[in-house]
Amino acid sequence: MALDLHLSRVRTDVAAMGQDCNYQLGRKRGNLNAVRYGEDILLPHVVLFLQAHPDMTLQHDNATSHTDRSVRDFLQDRNVSVLPWPAKSPDLNPIEHVWDLLDRSARVIPPRNVRELAGVLVEEWGNISQHELANLMQSMRRKCTAVLNAAGGHTRY
Template sequence: MTFQHDNATSHTAHSVCDFLQDRNVSVLPWPAKSPDLNPIEHAWDLFDRRVRAGAIPPRNVRELAGALVEEWGNISQQELANLVQSMRRRCTAVLNAAGGHTRYWLLLF
């Protein structure tokens, strides 16, 4: 099994690394602070925009969880496939930017 994470400090702590190693889970090498290379970040952004666009914003954690579950069901498989299929363009953009920000990163912020 191979795991991919964003190299956040909490993900690279010795206890986490030991946990993954003890379970024979390899970790895909990944640059730190690279949301433009992680399609899930764009899925979370899509969730955020859709929940915020709702007529009544969630007022508590339970309502937020319900809104997220509802919006998850509203995201089409094609939208998720488009995010995954954009990876070649994302990687090329990061290489062209010499590791700097890309238009994909800017879409998140």
């Protein structure tokens, strides 16, 4: 199971997905630094999720707010297993494909404002089937295995 955190300059989306679950999509406003990441994302979302899913592995990108010493210590103190992640490999991350699905869904009938957009994203997130999520998780395993076998070099993915 992997918990993925998708971040941008104006919003922070929190999503967890795995073969057996689809956690809610959450949203935070504003820029994210290590302190906000710990207080607004990790503590209320990751810790609660871990309590329900102790076999979880956290997968996040290498954003500065994720790699800060305080964040690494926070996760280590709570025995959170973190999947090592290459600096520039979004193509390996299954959640990127989910964001693409959500983006395409939101463009079918373009929302008129941020509130409508948030509503569409939450609704469409809930419509993603467990079968689709399981396929994405399996593709991640195949892609990561291929990268490891290629010693980080080029793969067919």
